[in-house]
Amino acid sequence: MTRVALEIRFIIWNPRSWALALLLTGVAALSARANVTLPALFSDHMVVQRATSIPVWGWADAGEQVSVNIAGLIPYAIRGAIWYQGESNAGRGQLYELQLTTMITDWRTGWGQGDFPFAWVQLPNFHAPQTRPVENDGWPLVREGMRKALRLPNTGMAITIDVGEVENIHPRNKQAVGQRLAMWALAKVYGQADAASGPLPAGHEVNGGSITVSFKETDGGLVAKGGDLTGFAIAGADQKWVAASAKIEREKVVVSSPDVAAPVAVRYAWAPNPNGNLYNGAGIPATPFRTDDWPAEPTPPAPQNAH
Numbered sequence: 001m002t003r004v005a006l007e008i009r010f011i012i013w014n015p016r017s018w019a020l021a022l023l024l025t026g027v028a029a030l031s032a033r034a035n036v037t038l039p040a041l042f043s044d045h046m047v048v049q050r051a052t053s054i055p056v057w058g059w060a061d062a063g064e065q066v067s068v069n070i071a072g073l074i075p076y077a078i079r080g081a082i083w084y085q086g087e088s089n090a091g092r093g094q095l096y097e098l099q100l101t102t103m104i105t106d107w108r109t110g111w112g113q114g115d116f117p118f119a120w121v122q123l124p125n126f127h128a129p130q131t132r133p134v135e136n137d138g139w140p141l142v143r144e145g146m147r148k149a150l151r152l153p154n155t156g157m158a159i160t161i162d163v164g165e166v167e168n169i170h171p172r173n174k175q176a177v178g179q180r181l182a183m184w185a186l187a188k189v190y191g192q193a194d195a196a197s198g199p200l201p202a203g204h205e206v207n208g209g210s211i212t213v214s215f216k217e218t219d220g221g222l223v224a225k226g227g228d229l230t231g232f233a234i235a236g237a238d239q240k241w242v243a244a245s246a247k248i249e250r251e252k253v254v255v256s257s258p259d260v261a262a263p264v265a266v267r268y269a270w271a272p273n274p275n276g277n278l279y280n281g282a283g284i285p286a287t288p289f290r291t292d293d294w295p296a297e298p299t300p301p302a303p304q305n306a307h
Contacts, residue, residue, distance in 0.1 A: 036060040062092075074110050080117030080189060081107065082181055086142045087123065087169055093141025094296075097148040104152055117189045119156040119181055122146045122287065124164030124171055127272040133233035134241040135271035136296040143288050147200070156184035159198040161269060161276070162285045180284060195219040195282030201289045204266065210256035211266045211291070212249075220281015222248045229253070231269045231276025236260045239294055241267065253278070265292035 037059040089096055104118050123143050146157055158180035163173040180198075187196035199215040199222060211234065215222060224230075232255045234244040244257045244266070255266045269276035269288035278286040 036064060075112065078111055078113060078116055080119070080185065083118070083120035084177070085120075086146065087126075089142050090138030093138040093145060096142045096145025098145075100145060100149045101152055104149070104155065115152075115154045117154050117156070117185065118152070119158065119184050120146060120149075121158045121160055121177055121181065124160040125162065125273040126164050126166070126169060126171075128166060129273050130271035130275045132241075132271070133243045134267055135274075137272045139272040140270050140288055141296055144290065147287050147289060150200070154188075156181075156188055156196060157287070158184065159285050159287050161274065161288060164273065166273065183282075183284070195280070195284065198284035199278060199280050199286035201268075201287070201291075204291045206263065209261055209263065210254050211263050213253045213255065213266060213268075213291070215251055215253070215286070217284075218251045218280045219284075222251060222253065222286075223279045223281060224248060225277045225279045225285075227277070229278060231274055231278065233267045233270065234260050234263045235265050235267075235292075236262050237264050239265075239292075265290065265294070267292070 039058065083100075086096065089099070100120070107118070108115055123139055123146070126139060127137075143161075149155065150157060158177060160171075160177055160180065163171055163176045165171045183193055184196045186193035195217075197217040200217050202214045202216040204211055204213045229246040229248060232244040232246040232253070233241045234255050234257050235241045242257050242259045244255045244260075246253050246255045256263070267288075267290040268274075268278065268286065270290055274288060276286065276288070280286070
């Protein structure tokens with residue numbers, strides 16, 4: 001083994017605790033600032049196995065900057081990066097866009113090789129299946145932050161809202177995850193495929209008693225998988241959400257409800273484990289999204305049946 005070291009900077013994403021998985025190519029030396037606590041396991045000059053994923057954890061206040069020395073990846077050439085994380089950020093989901101874009105920008109700055117490809121996995125469905133039109137929770141907010149981070153150039157997102165499990169935060173179907181990441185890379189990085197993503201919202205328009213949402217990445221057209229289109233909710237200025245009727249019109253979806261005469265906002269698959277079934281022609285699901293920016297107060301638990 002050859003001992004090399006490199007500093008990568010990142011921001012603490014959770015109050016008091018943090019974790020980062022690093023793939024090391026050689027021996028690593030770990031260090032942290034004075035007000036960051038590491039377990040005794042980690043110390044200078046520690047030796048780890050080459051090409052092994054090493055979890056690194058510790059304790060710090062939210063927003064505190066940490067430096068970790070790892071085996072020398074910079075300034076070696078890099079073709080791209082993939083990222084799968086976010087479950088532990090559900091308690092502060094509204095910050096995820098800033099956190100993710102900051103990390104990507106920092107990595108690109110550190111390597112100094114331009115805007116190299118960077119793709120991530122959007123959080124899958126998790127917890128009990130959706131029973132209300134909208135279920136505010138940290139998981140939809142993290143997914144939204146991931147979607148909004150696509151504003152950075154040369155980035156992509158594997159949508160996995162259909163591969164999760166009710167009680168398993170790390171679902172077993174990693175094959176679908178890998179396939180969707182590969183589809184993006186093949187299409188956008190190597191130019192060898194057509195479909196790169198599931199449908200992404202591209203704008204919306206209010207038309208009287210309905211709202212029309214336009215989509216990109218439709219690849220063969222929008223499809224309601226398994227029956228009628230589900231997962232859409234609509235609200236007026238009173239911000240009261242109701243389940244909506246939705247119909248596909250080519251690359252658009254028209255959303256309405258007889259209970260909302262003057263709609264102003266639409267949400268789709270807005271729950272930890274949503275019931276949406278909008279896909280594109282390549283068989284990839286649409287991302288959850290919303291057209292509003294209203295405060296996402298937690299949805300209270302559904303009342304239990306009396307016995």
